[in-house]
Amino acid sequence: MRKHVLLLTTTAAILTCGIIAASAQAPGTPIPGGPMMQHQDQDRHHGGMMGHGMMGHSVMMRIIFGLMDANGDGKLSLEEFQAAQERIFKAMDADHDGTVTLEEMEAFMHGH
Numbered sequence: 464m465r466k467h468v469l470l471l472t473t474t475a476a477i478l479t480c481g482i483i484a485a486s487a488q489a490p491g492t493p494i495p496g497g498p499m500m501q502h503q504d505q506d507r508h509h510g511g512m513m514g515h516g517m518m519g520h521s522v523m524m525r526i527i528f529g530l531m532d533a534n535g536d537g538k539l540s541l542e543e544f545q546a547a548q549e550r551i552f553k554a555m556d557a558d559h560d561g562t563v564t565l566e567e568m569e570a571f572m573h574g575h
Contacts, residue, residue, distance in 0.1 A: 531543055
């Protein structure tokens with residue numbers, strides 16, 4: 464269960480970073496992962512966590528938000544966001560050396 468919570472939190476962090484990056488782009492600039500990529504993503508994931516499967520995007524985001532909103536005030540503070548990132552980092556750091564390798568990240572994302 465803990466790995467699922469961390470995976471959902473990781474997904475939230477990645478999605479948040481993508482939204483921030485997309486909003487910083489100039490108007491009219493194609494957004495990576497935009498409509499064309501979303502169609503490819505749906506084909507690749509077959510309605511999985513990132514597709515339009517049983518759990519809709521909005522529901523998934525509400526769950527992730529609720530997990531990150533430690534004090535339940537309906538807002539994420541920088542501290543709450545950083546705490547979630549720290550938990551994810553520590554969970555990925557399989558050998559506890561204070562760094563995360565690509566292999567550790569891939570293993571974490573695949574549930575190993």
